[in-house]
Amino acid sequence: MPVTLTIQPAMPEVHEDPLDLMDEIERLKVEKDAVLLAHFYVDGEIQDIADFTGDSLKLARDAVTVTKSTIVFAGVHFMAESAKILNPTKTVLIPDLLAGCSLADSCPADKLAAYQKQLRAEGHDFQTVAYINTTAAVKSLCDWIVTSGNAREIIERVPADKEILFVPDQHLGRYLSEVTGRPMILWPGSCMVHEIFSIQDLLRAKKNNPGSIVLAHPECPKPILDLSDIIGGTERMRKYVASVEKPTTFLVATEANMIHPLAKLAPQHTYIPVPGIMASDGTTCACNRCPHMARNTLQKVRDCLKTGQPEIVWQPYFADARDVLTHSLL
Ligand code: SF4
Structure with a gap:
């Protein structure tokens, strides 16, 4: 079990x-x-x-x-x-x-198995594509596993005559559906860290740092992605900052520790973590750190x-x- x-x-x-x-x-x-x-x-x-x-x-x-x-x-x-x-x-x-992982926890294996059964009973002919942030029990129920680094390539391998059930991250699934043009049935899961970014804080950070570039992980909700310049997983972020020679300010909308490898790889830049939601006392929380x-x-x-x-x-x-x-x- x-x-x-x-x-x-x-x-x-x-x-x-x-x-x-x-x-x-x-x-x-x-x-x-x-x-x-x-x-x-x-x-x-x-x-x-x-x-x-x-x-x-x-x-x-x-x-x-x-x-x-x-x-x-x-x-x-x-x-x-x-x-x-x-x-x-x-x-x-x-x-x-x-x-653990809040995203993996949002898709329990027994609930996924029941939903797959329901979809089949309704006549859907689909394959299940799971983000790697799932338990092994969930992976054992799926046809494909993707990461943010290989998702587009894997989705292209799903036969065109099959529907796609994407689990567990609804934001990543919606983004992938948009960039691949493949309609998807989305499981309503999300990551507690990437979901918490505040649009107001991002807009303020952009205003305070003219000329900055926003890097966002596709696990972020659409309003954050719409304000971002570069959307990609951690390897895409690394490749991008390494490709920019001129010292630049990057606003980083993902787990805050990601700044460590970015700064090691391309130390000429300034990296600012996008803060999470503002608390009532005017401070921002540390919710862009994954507690797990x-x-x-x-x-x-x-x-x-x-x-x-x-x-x-x-x-x-x-x-x-x-x-x-x-x-x-x-
Ligand atoms: S940041 Fe933490 S909670 Fe979010 S997907 Fe990664 S491991 Fe899970």
């Missing part, structure tokens, strides 16, 4: 020197024959000591090249699950088992390397998810 993750407040950690922790992690990686994969949305200090960094697509592809026996995945649960599915014989560890990604800390990376826990354990439905992940991503 699929694992349901609930968000619980993280326990405060005893302060330890980040440099000591980094040294300890490097030692443990060698001792435990392990590699560290880190998503662009985790803290920059974790990205700095990772063997591989990237978005979901790049990390899934990197995971299958790993020759070490253990993979530590600093990201969220569905990503570590995908790494295990693609590497059944390896040990896959996640620093915090409760690092923030569960990854240096201490937890060190601890999971030390103890070999928490581990992603193979589940029977991983086999079907493996078929769909393999033909979609590799």
